[in-house]
Amino acid sequence: MKIRLVLSLTLSFLIVLASLVFNLEAEAKYEGRKPVSASFKEIVYLEEKGLLLYSADIYDAFAKSTASRNETISMIALSLNLDDTRRDTVFSDITKVYEQSGLIQSAYEKGIVTGYPDGTFKPAAYVTREELAVFIDRAYGKYLPNNSKTEFKDVPNTRSSYNSIKKLVGAGITTGYNDGTFKPKGLLTKEELAIFMYRTVTYLEGKGVVFKEASNTDYEDSGIKWGMSYDSVYAYVKNNITSSTDNARIITNRARYNLSGATYYLFDENNELNYFWHEFDWSKEKNQPNTVSELHKMYEEKVIEEFGVPDLTNTINNSSFLSYYSAWDMGIYYATLETTKYADGKVTVIMSFLTEKKINDLF
Numbered sequence: 001m002k003i004r005l006v007l008s009l010t011l012s013f014l015i016v017l018a019s020l021v022f023n024l025e026a027e028a029k030y031e032g033r034k035p036v037s038a039s040f041k042e043i044v045y046l047e048e049k050g051l052l053l054y055s056a057d058i059y060d061a062f063a064k065s066t067a068s069r070n071e072t073i074s075m076i077a078l079s080l081n082l083d084d085t086r087r088d089t090v091f092s093d094i095t096k097v098y099e100q101s102g103l104i105q106s107a108y109e110k111g112i113v114t115g116y117p118d119g120t121f122k123p124a125a126y127v128t129r130e131e132l133a134v135f136i137d138r139a140y141g142k143y144l145p146n147n148s149k150t151e152f153k154d155v156p157n158t159r160s161s162y163n164s165i166k167k168l169v170g171a172g173i174t175t176g177y178n179d180g181t182f183k184p185k186g187l188l189t190k191e192e193l194a195i196f197m198y199r200t201v202t203y204l205e206g207k208g209v210v211f212k213e214a215s216n217t218d219y220e221d222s223g224i225k226w227g228m229s230y231d232s233v234y235a236y237v238k239n240n241i242t243s244s245t246d247n248a249r250i251i252t253n254r255a256r257y258n259l260s261g262a263t264y265y266l267f268d269e270n271n272e273l274n275y276f277w278h279e280f281d282w283s284k285e286k287n288q289p290n291t292v293s294e295l296h297k298m299y300e301e302k303v304i305e306e307f308g309v310p311d312l313t314n315t316i317n318n319s320s321f322l323s324y325y326s327a328w329d330m331g332i333y334y335a336t337l338e339t340t341k342y343a344d345g346k347v348t349v350i351m352s353f354l355t356e357k358k359i360n361d362l363f
Contacts, residue, residue, distance in 0.1 A: 037060050037194070039198070043056045043063070044056045045202075046075070047059070047243070048242070051075045053070075053075075053100070054243055055242075059190060063191040063194070064189055065189065066126045066189060067126070067132075067189060067190045067192070067193040068124050068125065069125045069126075070104070071193070073100075073113050074100045074103045074104070075193070075197055076107065076112060077104070077106055077112070078103065079139075079201060080110070080139060082102075082106035082110065083102055087101060087102055088101070090119075091104070091108075091119060091120055091121035092119045092120055093120045093121055094121045094123065099246060112139050126187050128184065128185050128186060128187060128188060129186045129187075130161035130184035133161055133184075134160075134164045136164070136168060136196065140200060140209075141164070143207060143209055144168070144171045146170060150166070150175075152180060153180045154181045154182060155182050155184055159184070161184055168196075171199075171200070173199040173203060174199075219236060219237065221256045221306075222306045223236060224236060224273070226330070226353050227272050227273060227274070228273045229273075230246075230248075231271075237250065237252050240252040247267060247271040249264065251264055252265075255279065255349075259349075261278055261279050263277070264277050276352065276353050277353075279350050292324065295347070295349065296326075296339035296349070300326050303326070303328070303337055310326040312329075313326050321341060321342045323338055323339065323340040323341075324340075325337070332355065334353070334354045334355075335351070335352070336351065337350075337351045338351075
């Protein structure tokens with residue numbers, strides 16, 4: 001099917017649909033849902049830092065449930081930018097096929113976690129409040145003050161977690177409960193984990209400590225090709241990943257050509273890249289053109305460097321949006337670029353890979 005036949009018939013639909021899909025996803029993550037947790041702001045902050053194993057909206061949906069050892073240790077390891085390469089570990093129940101095996105092994109090597117006497121890690125086991133205090137102390141203790149005079153009725157100085165809890169209090173990471181207790185054996189909820197980690201990270205950043213190293217954003221987008229395997233794309237963009245679903249989806253914290261925003265890489269049943277899209281916020285870019293047409297032209301020039309002259313261009317202007325559209329027929333897939341200004345003033349730039357099957361699936 002030739003691109004002029006397919007895209008001329010579906011142009012308006014695709015422009016609206018692609019924008020709708022992205023906006024729905026963004027809305028689901030931030031604006032369009034009533035948060036379960038009162039700490040959704042902190043959860044979103046951790047996602048933006050790349051410290052969550054899944055998106056903020058999913059984390060929030062389970063905020064009241066108990067935090068696991070896997071997500072707790074992984075969050076700490078990610079904040080320290082520890083090696084996340086999957087590999088065998090010292091723990092009998094964590095092999096290299098386990099997605100967070102690299103983070104867990106790195107945390108072990110740093111002395112953050114030691115595991116159980118039987119040689120297991122127990123990734124799904126619950127975490128207590130005092131266990132988290134100890135993990136935080138082992139990871140960041142040298143930066144935390146040790147001069148708090150606050151004492152908890154249920155944390156005597158003979159308790160092994162005593163000094164760790166005191167450090168958290170001194171840094172304002174925790175204040176305990178109104179009845180003067182800390183409840184060290186209380187099970188930690190995901191919401192509490194997010195609050196503790198948010199306060200830890202922001203406290204130390206305020207002291208000039210750099211947790212997670214700046215993402216490596218100097219890779220060439222042209223190196224990501226249609227049909228690449230999940231593992232290949234993952235390895236290529238690993239320092240920019242904010243969340244991923246094994247062999248299905250990867251989300252990064254930058255738009256194509258190193259602009260602010262996000263890129264979604266989606267994979268088919270053979271774990272091969274068959275669709276990607278990204279959006280960036282015009283308002284967050286510096287020194288950008290003043291009009292939508294100039295913005296589209298500027299971005300189109302970047303795409304032309306990679307794919308050549310577009311096979312199709314079009315403009316749609318009505319009361320709902322003004323949109324400029326370009327498309328490239330790459331034989332086995334199409335590359336599409338759309339720059340749209342909506343009635344509310346929002347401007348988006350979305351670029352996608354679309355196979356013929358993907359276009360048909362949209363119907």
